Every structure is written in structure tokens, then in C-alpha cells.
Amino acid sequence: MSNEEASQNIGQEVVFEILSNPVKRSILRILGERGEVSFTELKTELKTSTGNLYYNLDGMAGFVTKNEKRKYMLTEKGLKLYRFMIDEDARVRSMLMEKKGFLAYIEKYVLPVLVPENIVAVLYNEKTLSLIVLVAAFLGGLVSSVATYRAIFMLDQLFLPASMQLLGIAIYLIGVAMLVGVIELAQRILGGHTKWSLEYIAAVFVATLPLSLFNLLESLLPLDVFILNILFRIIQISAMGLLTATLSVFRGLPKDRAFICVFGAYYSSFMLSLGLQRMLP
Numbered sequence: 434m435s436n437e438e439a440s441q442n443i444g445q446e447v448v449f450e451i452l453s454n455p456v457k458r459s460i461l462r463i464l465g466e467r468g469e470v471s472f473t474e475l476k477t478e479l480k481t482s483t484g485n486l487y488y489n490l491d492g493m494a495g496f497v498t499k500n501e502k503r504k505y506m507l508t509e510k511g512l513k514l515y516r517f518m519i520d521e522d523a524r525v526r527s528m529l530m531e532k533k534g535f536l537a538y539i540e541k542y543v544l545p546v547l548v549p550e551n552i553v554a555v556l557y558n559e560k561t562l563s564l565i566v567l568v569a570a571f572l573g574g575l576v577s578s579v580a581t582y583r584a585i586f587m588l589d590q591l592f593l594p595a596s597m598q599l600l601g602i603a604i605y606l607i608g609v610a611m612l613v614g615v616i617e618l619a620q621r622i623l624g625g626h627t628k629w630s631l632e633y634i635a636a637v638f639v640a641t642l643p644l645s646l647f648n649l650l651e652s653l654l655p656l657d658v659f660i661l662n663i664l665f666r667i668i669q670i671s672a673m674g675l676l677t678a679t680l681s682v683f684r685g686l687p688k689d690r691a692f693i694c695v696f697g698a699y700y701s702s703f704m705l706s707l708g709l710q711r712m713l714p
Contacts, residue, residue, distance in 0.1 A: 465515035587702035
């Protein structure tokens with residue numbers, strides 16, 4: 434084992450020890466909520482002995498420090514651990530909270546449809562299947578961009594003149610790259626995993642596939658423009674749900690944070706597509 438790996442293991446052990454120790458968790462919570470606290474205030478709040486408090490503070494070295502006023506405060510690493518603890522506590526409470534009535538109905542019947550984790554999870558650790566799905570979704574996007582006058586751009590579409598139909602391929606590829614970039618940036622900010630995989634990329638392409646299929650369907654069905662717009666928004670919702678499930682399965686984000694990432698990508702798609710559409714003849 435290298436020195437770096439050994440150091441990382443020691444760091445993890447300290448984190449686990451802090452989070453599993455009621456006194457240390459209380460210290461973390463108090464300092465996280467108040468910013469800076471004196472030794473006496475901590476001792477009074479925790480109702481513990483001087484020796485026990487010193488012992489626990491020493492065990493939090495690197496996470497707790499003293500400022501120029503000789504008061505205790507969290508280091509940057511301590512603040513990160515405090516936020517993690519708060520988030521995990523909220524997640525556990527949410528899991529244990531019994532939902533009744535309308536909320537229970539939404540969680541049981543509606544949420545699995547809007548955010549189909551079971552569908553996305555089929556690709557998990559399935560590299561061969563993911564490669565097949567990735568190629569199929571990629572080809573679907575290319576065909577849709579060439580065969581119609583609409584190019585998929587991120588989570589939206591652009592209307593192209595007949596003379597620029599082949600430009601749809603470039604717009605589609607750039608749009609997918611930008612979609613992945615925006616989502617990746619947002620999910621890292623919100624605490625998602627950073628590991629890339631073939632399965633993850635395949636799931637992202639699958640999420641854009643409904644938009645591509647809608648383009649092909651739209652060119653075949655002579656429907657009213659108003660109806661088509663409504664259908665497209667429904668398809669957008671399904672794509673956003675698939676992306677939310679993708680971030681939940683492959684990036685370990687809670688569904689609410691995953692949706693925030695996807696909504697940011699959707700808003701970016703909307704604004705950028707408006708700008709690009711105005712630039713096209």
C-alpha cells in the first residue's frame with residue numbers, strides 16, 4: 434500500500450469515527466451552526482467533563498481549529514464534513530418518514546414513471562449492452578438530424594433551412610457534448626461521483642433518444658402545430674426524467690439534486706437554442 438493510500442484510509446477512519454461518535458457529532462453540529470464557540474460554551478452545551486471534551490476535540494484534529502480569539506471553529510474540511518452530516522441526516526429522515534395520502538401515491542406510482550431508475554439501472558455494469566444501446570441511440574440522433582429539418586440541441590431542437598440540413602449532425606453532436614458538460618459541472622458542485630463509464634454515457638444518449646424519435650415522428654404525422662408543441666414538451670419531460678434517473682444511478686445523487694442538475698441543463702438548452710435559432714437564416 435502506498436503512502437497516499439494509507440493516508441486516505443486513515444482519513445476515512447477519522448471521518449467514520451467522528452460521525453459514529455455522539456459527542457463529536459454534537460461538536461460538529463454546534464460549530465457548524467454557530468461558527469465559533471469557546472471551550473466553556475462547548476462544555477456547558479455538551480454537559481461533559483473537561484477531560485472528555487479535550488479528548489474529543491483532539492480526535493477531531495484537522496476538522497476543528499482555534500481562531501485568534503481562542504475559540505473553536507471548523508476548518509474547511511470540517512465544514513465539508515458538517516454539510517455532509519446534515520445532508521445525510523436529512524436523507525435518513527426522509528427515508529424513515531412515512532408518507533401518507535397523496536404524497537404516498539406520487540412516490541409509489543408517479544415518481545417511478547417520471548424518473549425511471551429501473552430502466553436506466555438495466556445498463557449498470559453491462560458494458561456490452563451499454564455499447565449496443567449507445568450506438569443505437571447515437572445513430573438515432575444522427576438519422577433524426579439528417580432526415581428532418583429539426584436538429585436536437587441538448588434538450589431542445591433547432592429548425593434548420595433546407596440548405597443547412599447536414600449542419601444538424603454537427604448541432605446534434607455539439608449539443609450532446611454541451612449537455613454532458615453542463616450536467617457534469619452541476620452534479621460535481623452538488624456532490625455527485627466523478628467516475629466516468631461507458632454505461633453512464635450510454636444512459637445520457639438514451640435520455641436524448643425520445644427527442645430524436647419525436648423528430649422523426651413529427652415529420653411523418655401531419656399534426657397541428659399546437660398539438661406538436663404539447664407533445665414535444667411531454668417528450669422533454671421524459672428525457673429530463675431519464676437524465677435524472679441517470680444521475681441518480683450512476684452519479685449517486687439524490688433525485689432532488691439530480692433534478693436540479695437536469696433542470697439547469699434544460700434551462701441552458703432553452704436559452705442557447707433561442708440564441709442559435711436567431712443566428713440561423
